[in-house]
Amino acid sequence: MPNLELFQTLAISLGLGLLVGLQRQHQNARIAGIRTFPIITVFGTVCAWLAQDFGGWMLAAGAVGTAAIVVVANLLQRTEKHIDVGQTTEAALLLMFAVGAYLVVGNTPVAVAIGASIAVLLHLKETLHKAIAKLGEEDLRAIMQFVVISLVILPVLPNRTFGPYNVLNPYNIWLMVVLIVGIGLAGYFAYKIFGGKAGTLLGGVLGGLISSTATTVSYAKRSKDTDQQKASNNLIALVILIASAVSVLRIVIEVSVVAPATLGKVAPPLICLLLLMAILIGLGFFIKKEGAGQMPEQQNPAQLKTALVFGAIYAIVILATAAAKDHFGESGLYIVAVISGLTDVDAITLSTSRLMNNRTIDLDTGWRVILVAALSNIAFKGGMVAILGSRALFGRVALLFGVSLVAGALIVWLWPEGFVLDWFGKG
Template identity: 85%
Template sequence: MPHLELFQTLAIALALGLLVGLQRQHQNARIAGIRTFPIITVLGTVCAWLAQDFGGWILGAGALGTAAIVVVANLMQREKENPDIGQTTEAALLLMFAVGAYLVTGKTAVAVAIGGSVAVLLHLKATLHEAISKLGEKDLHAIMQFVVISLVILPVLPDKAYGPYQVLNPYNIWLMVVLIVGIGLAGYFAYKVFGSKAGTLLGGVLGGLISSTATTVSYAKRSKTDNHSQNTNYNLVALVIFIATAVSLLRIIVEISVVAPATLGKVAPPLVSLLVLMAILIGFGFFIKKENAGQMPEQENPAQLKTALVFGAIYAIVILATAAAKDHFGNSGLYIVAIISGLTDVDAITLSTSRLMNNKTIDLNTGWKVIMVAALSNIAFKGALVAILGNRTLFGRVALLFGISLVAGALIVWLWPESFALDWFGKVAGNTLTSQ
């Protein structure tokens, strides 16, 4: 290794040790601080260098020596009147020794990322403890259910196509379940933090992340309960429902970017156009009235295994129906599936269509139109829910916002030039993909 690289490695080891040591010194850690951590990190680097010439036993001896230092330091602490004996600083010392060694044998960027993460993790002790203390049994249950869904079930599923048209891949189907449940769970925990304080904008955003349909149902039912209340601001309740619907459209764009990123530059413009219109309507709504719409209704845990299984079943049915419709009726059959699927779960048709576009089974112009039709069907369905479950005043406000969106979306599907859909913004995305 050239001398310059040797000194660069030493400098990085020293800097990472100083960074973690600074944090420990600031917290008055008695085991190790601003001097001990850089020494241990550099020790790991030196041991790794020596191991290259004299064998790996030197690296093992260095690790054992570091562990011995930790043990002796703890024994000395026991003799004091108020011993401060923990495990965090000790574990950090051992890890930083390993980071110093990894600088020699592994990727420098990875070692730097680990060292920086250690410093941040140590610094966030109070924040993390406070966050954990706020978790209830229900919240912990949600996390463990997501672990089962993503880390237990997903890895054991076969990555192979089955059934008619060879489109039912258990691994891919469940991967989409993990994606949708993950988005919902992120919104759910954001709700746990901000739910009681969420205003109109945040309430709608969180509702769209968790479930725009569930948010629509909750607020519609509440409007009927508060039918005789003089304090109910139906303009802002309608705005919350509309914001949740707009976020669900943004969620569709995110899902496409995850499943079929190469198509995003060509598929996104018409969807973004409708989203921009909805954003303008939201801004106009805030301009008229600025009062708070009230506290968000209680949200359900989106990581329940039953919910995941239901979505997995819906997604499997949709991709099978999509393949069958395309086979028997051509592209026109896809729009029928989109309308029906949009009534229940727009995520399923979005993900299945994105995979078809990614595999070049359908052309991009047809793909974005199918997704748009499903989104419009979902908007119409939510409007019907408000009409059935809410009062007339709220439905009038929602019908106006949804009606403008439906007309605009239909015009986009009908009039959007194919060449414009392929060229605008697609050139930028294409250049980005080429450069990568």
């Protein structure tokens, strides 16, 4: 290794130690601070260098020595009146020794990311404690259920295809479940933080992240609530439109995760529809004069039953898509898109994205199928407003959704074939 690289590694090790030590010093940590942490981190780097020439026992001895320093420091603290029983600083010391060693034997960007993450995590102590104090039993249950869904069930599923058309892969199906539940859970916890205080814009955004259909149903029912009078029909229509716009943005995000190479072709028409809806939202804010109401109570999206239902819907859509393509060609996919979009646009989005990613279907057909499903979902939500909401609300939503549906249909019909936006990379 050239001397320049040696000094570069040493500088990174020293810098990471100083970063964490600065945070600990600011928090008045008794065991280690601005000097001890960089010394321990550099010590780890030097031990790793020595281990390359003299064997791994040098690194092991350094780790034992660092642990001994921590033990002695704790023993010396026993004579003080106020003892900090936390072990955060001690654990950080041992980890920074390992980070210093990993700079030599591992990947430098990873070591830097770990060191910086440690500093940020230590600094967010009060914020994290306050956030955890706000968690209720339902919130903890949501976290644990997501752990079961993502870290217990997913790893044990077979990663191979089964069934008719050889398209049902249990691992891939459940991976899409994890993705959708994860997006919903992020929106759910954002709601738990801002929920009661959420205004029009935030209420619609959180509703779109959790479930735009559920948000539409909840707010439509409120339009008939003559007792509370918390929000006007204009306000409710605006929240419903925002949630639907976020659901379109959510489609773009899902495609970017599942089939990033197709974004150059898939994203532009969807973004055009999104921009139109954003203009309608802007006009709605200009016209609206009422204050923002509170969001309706949201349900935990990480329930195992919900995950199983989505998994089943996704599997059915995959199978139906394969069957439609086999019997009717690519034109049959639009029928599946319309039917699937009535209940859940995520399933058809993910399944079509995988087909595009594998080049099983043409990209121009793929994004049109996804957009048709999104338009079907918007029409379905408009029907829910007609059934569950007031006539005044339906009139406003019908106007907003009608413009969106006409614009979406024109995009599907008139969008030029082969158009690719280089910002996203060519598909």
